[in-house]
Amino acid sequence: MNSTTIENISKYEGQEVILKGWLYNKRSSGKIHFLQLRDGSGFIQGVVVKAEVSEDVFENCKKLTQESSLTVKGLVQKDDRAPSGYEILVKEVTPVHIAEEGYPISLKEHGTDFLMENRHLWMRTPKQNAILRIRDEINLAIRQFFHDRGFVLIEPPIITPSACEGTTELFEIDYFGENAYLSQTGQLYAEAAAMAFGNVYSFGPTFRAEKSKTRKHLNEFWMIEPEMAYVDFEGNLKVQEEMVEYIIGRVLENRKIELKILQRDTTVLEKIKAPFPRITYTDAVKLLQDGGFEFQWGEDFGAPHETYIAEKYDKPVFITHFPTKMKAFYMQPDPNNPEVILGADLIAPEGYGEIIGGSERIHDLELLLKKIEEENLPREIYEWYIDLRRYGSVPHSGFGLGLERTVSWICGVDHIRQTIPFARTLNRVYP
Structure with a gap:
């Protein structure tokens, strides 16, 4: 049998x-x-x-x-x-x-806090099981996408000596008497690997200490971060489009039962085909102002702003050319307008917000040194990163995809905490 x-x-x-x-x-x-x-x-x-x-x-x-x-x-x-x-x-x-009587999660309705307290059992239920199986499919699809295109997987360190994107969101730890931090991103290390291997990607946990309680934030989450030598801004966007289309296709093909359990409207996902529409940050600001939002150039988008912009499209939309001062020090300014960067955020439909952020990276040594000085960053900590511009620097680009936000969007899940086996949020570190 x-x-x-x-x-x-x-x-x-x-x-x-x-x-x-x-x-x-x-x-x-x-x-x-x-x-x-x-x-x-x-x-x-x-x-x-x-x-x-x-x-x-x-x-x-x-x-x-x-x-x-x-x-x-x-x-x-x-x-x-x-x-x-x-x-x-x-x-x-x-x-x-024979399980003991009184299993905590019955078939009646339970509050979210109770369910998160019993996450080790909640994941056995059909919807939670379906979400995590779709997460597994997305995980595999991402690895297959990059493997088939000759990318090399590089694992960056989780413990780092410095911030990559901002000092206010770091988890500081005592590293044998020295200050160190849980990684915000593997990007800088992936850049080093790109100069050795050409096209690489990292796939691992990242940590942000921001005290946010929104449905789109976790304090520990997983990022996919490709870095590509000799790839410019346009080439970077093309890889992002192809990757998202590939992921969606794999889920639609292989996870029909799980999508049905979640009652996901797959007609929305079936429309996700490259190329994706684009709008510059400047035009997006005007769009918001015309829509009645009190929003000024140079401000960052919040969830209502991203949702309003996304509603104008039935596919993910790139918002490009953000103000230079808003973004990280390593992002390449537009040669035609140094006030904005050659970068973009990819906004998912249906109110799910940003799922990818990326840019062309600064490859000129003098410009990078100038940016480090302007932002008062401790140069000695970044000397190894500066070396990448001293020895064989080339134009290169990369991006970061938030795995949980992507799972949340594809599954049609309300809160990101359901998209990771054991969520770490502002008020939750158990189980």
């Missing part, structure tokens, strides 16, 4: 199989038990008919509590009403462990 997972159950229609998993829920009608089973790969209904099984099997089903672990043997049958398209006519049930 074949042992299989729920995800692969379609291969065994009309055959008897063995499933190993847990009982998500149960209901009975006296002569039939309906077992809602999960095995980590999906959910399926097992039907236990009293007249078709031994008395011991039927009695064992009565003893099963929510989240008991068990092994099931049964016949795979087509069922178009089920999310998986199948159900199992159960022949045998073998309990592995």
Whole structure:
């Protein structure tokens, strides 16, 4: 008899199989038990008919509590009403462990704080499971996208001696008597790797100590940060478009059941094809002012501003050429207008805000030194970074994609804390 997972159950229609998993829920009608089973790969209904099984099997089903672990043997049958398209006519049930009564997460409504306190159990539920499986698909798609294009994966350090983007958002640690910080970004290190390998990307956790409580912020999250030698501003945007289109395509192709569980409107995602529309920061400011917003050139966009701009398009939109003073010291000013940078943020549709920020990087030594001085950065800490402009400097570009924000948008999830296995927010470090 074949042992299989729920995800692969379609291969065994009309055959008897063995499933190993847990009982998500149960209901009975006296002569039939309906077992809602999960095995980590999906959910399926097992039907236990009293007249078709031994008395011991039927009695064992009565003893099963929510989240008991068990092994099931049964016949795979087509069922178009089920999310998986199948159900199992159960022949045998073998309990592995009968869970204690009083499982914390029942099928009733629970408050978010309670659910986050029990995140280790909440992720077993269909919607949370679907979100994290889509996250896994996006993770794999990103790696495949870059691998197929000859990028080399480089892992930057998590402990760094300096800030990359701003000193107010750093988690400071004692590093054997010296001040060090949890990394805000792997970008500077990826730039060094790009000068060695050409095209690289980093994929890892980053940390921001900002005291934000919005639905779009975490204090620990994952970033994908490519850096590309001999790639200019235009080439940078093209890679971003292709990557986002590729990710969406992979999720639509491979995670249909999960998107259905989340009731995601996939027609919105199906429209995501390159090229993406663009609007300059200056034109976006005018758009906001014409729309009744009190907004001045040089201010940063908030969530309402990004949402208003995004509503004008049915695809992600690039906002380009931000004021130089708003952005990080390493971003290349536009040669035609040094007041703005050759950079862009990619704003997702449906109010999900910025998912990518990127730019062409400064490659001229004197200009980089000038920027470091203007921003009063400690030059000695950046000497290794300055070396990249001393020895074989070339025009180069890169960007950072926030994994959780991307998952949130593709899944249609309200709050980013649901898109990571164990969220770290302003008031949460447990479990």
